[in-house]
Amino acid sequence: MDRSVIEKCRLELQRQLDEMMAEAERTVVDMTTIGEENFPDPTDRALLESNRNFTLRLRDRDRKLVAKIKEAVKRIEKGTFGVCEGCGGAIEEKRLIARPVTSLCIDCKTVEEEEEVK
Numbered sequence: 191m192d193r194s195v196i197e198k199c200r201l202e203l204q205r206q207l208d209e210m211m212a213e214a215e216r217t218v219v220d221m222t223t224i225g226e227e228n229f230p231d232p233t234d235r236a237l238l239e240s241n242r243n244f245t246l247r248l249r250d251r252d253r254k255l256v257a258k259i260k261e262a263v264k265r266i267e268k269g270t271f272g273v274c275e276g277c278g279g280a281i282e283e284k285r286l287i288a289r290p291v292t293s294l295c296i297d298c299k300t301v302e303e304e305e306e307v308k
């Protein structure tokens with residue numbers, strides 16, 4: 191694979207990671223600054239609860255994405271970046287640039303998605 195493509199993906203992964211870290215910091219600040227004492231009304235409290243649940247879900251999803259990004263960076267370091275984990279073939283460059291965390295080629299991804307639906 192072209193080194194410039196790998197480099198482009200590496201920079202994109204780093205950018206995503208920085209963004210996730212900044213987002214995680216903001217989330218922590220939100221959760222500690224909004225106290226229940228600011229919401230004496232039960233409706234507001236319910237809203238606060240649902241917001242909090244949303245934040246937790248987001249963080250869980252973010253954690254998974256951060257793990258995926260780190261795995262992709264590791265693959266770059268090991269020199270296996272762009273190799274499909276499903277069939278061992280090459281992942282399309284366009285696909286990698288659009289979504290550098292991907293570890294499956296489009297064919298394997300399609301099969302995986304079909305199996306998830308079943």
Ligand SMILES: [Zn+2]
Binds near residue numbers: 276279298299
């Ligand atoms: Zn594949």
